Amino acid sequence: MNLGLLALAVAPGLAIAIYIYWRDKHEKEPIGLLVKCFLLGVLTIIPAGIIEALILGKLELDFGDMGFLAALVSAFIFVGLTEEAVKFWVLMKYAYSKPDFNEPFDGIVYSVMISLGFATFENIMYVYQLGAGVGVLRMFTAVPMHAACGIIMGYHVGMAKFGGSSAKNGLMFAVLLHGTYDFFLLQGVSPFLYLFIVPVLI
Numbered sequence: 001m002n003l004g005l006l007a008l009a010v011a012p013g014l015a016i017a018i019y020i021y022w023r024d025k026h027e028k029e030p031i032g033l034l035v036k037c038f039l040l041g042v043l044t045i046i047p048a049g050i051i052e053a054l055i056l057g058k059l060e061l062d063f064g065d066m067g068f069l070a071a072l073v074s075a076f077i078f079v080g081l082t083e084e085a086v087k088f089w090v091l092m093k094y095a096y097s098k099p100d101f102n103e104p105f106d107g108i109v110y111s112v113m114i115s116l117g118f119a120t121f122e123n124i125m126y127v128y129q130l131g132a133g134v135g136v137l138r139m140f141t142a143v144p145m146h147a148a149c150g151i152i153m154g155y156h157v158g159m160a161k162f163g164g165s166s167a168k169n170g171l172m173f174a175v176l177l178h179g180t181y182d183f184f185l186l187q188g189v190s191p192f193l194y195l196f197i198v199p200v201l202i
Helices: 003-023 032-042 045-059 068-095 103-128 132-139 144-159 166-186 191-201
Strands: none
Touching: 003 032, 003 045, 003 103, 003 132, 032 045, 032 068, 045 068, 045 103, 068 103, 068 144, 068 166, 068 191, 103 132, 103 144, 132 144, 144 166, 144 191, 166 191
8 A cells, every 4th residue: 555645645635624623613523423424424435436337337428528418417417416415415314413513513514524534535546546646636626626515515504403594405505516516527528618627616
């Protein structure tokens, strides 16, 4: 095992997790509960991967050569919806009912930990397969994107628990952000459209 690659793959998710934990000013969440959320996030990559592989394989879609419509459907439905839905499921079924989830910001904390579990394990696979260059690139793109989706989802779920929003809005907006990012990444229509990844991330 290359420990340098492992550190590169794990570092961005760990850094964002520490930052979000630090931003929880009122009442820190139990470390053990956060670790469990992170590990459950890691496990969500299994059902998400199976669903994506089955659907994409059945439709014979190739991520490397997509037109506009195929990229749109793949980004928003097969990737964005699938990945955010499994994370949303863990957030609602596991973290939502915990007594320590006792203020709106906690929704963000737990949601981000789940998202970063997914993102970190995904990042490890990409970095080991494609090398350090991909790890550096994903440090500023894919991993923060997963965290941002977690923040958006967690905000609405946290507000929903205390009467200020709908939890489903969190899933919807996370899918929209994730899908938009992936659409510009997957489309093979124009190199110019790749540039839109930057404002989406910002």
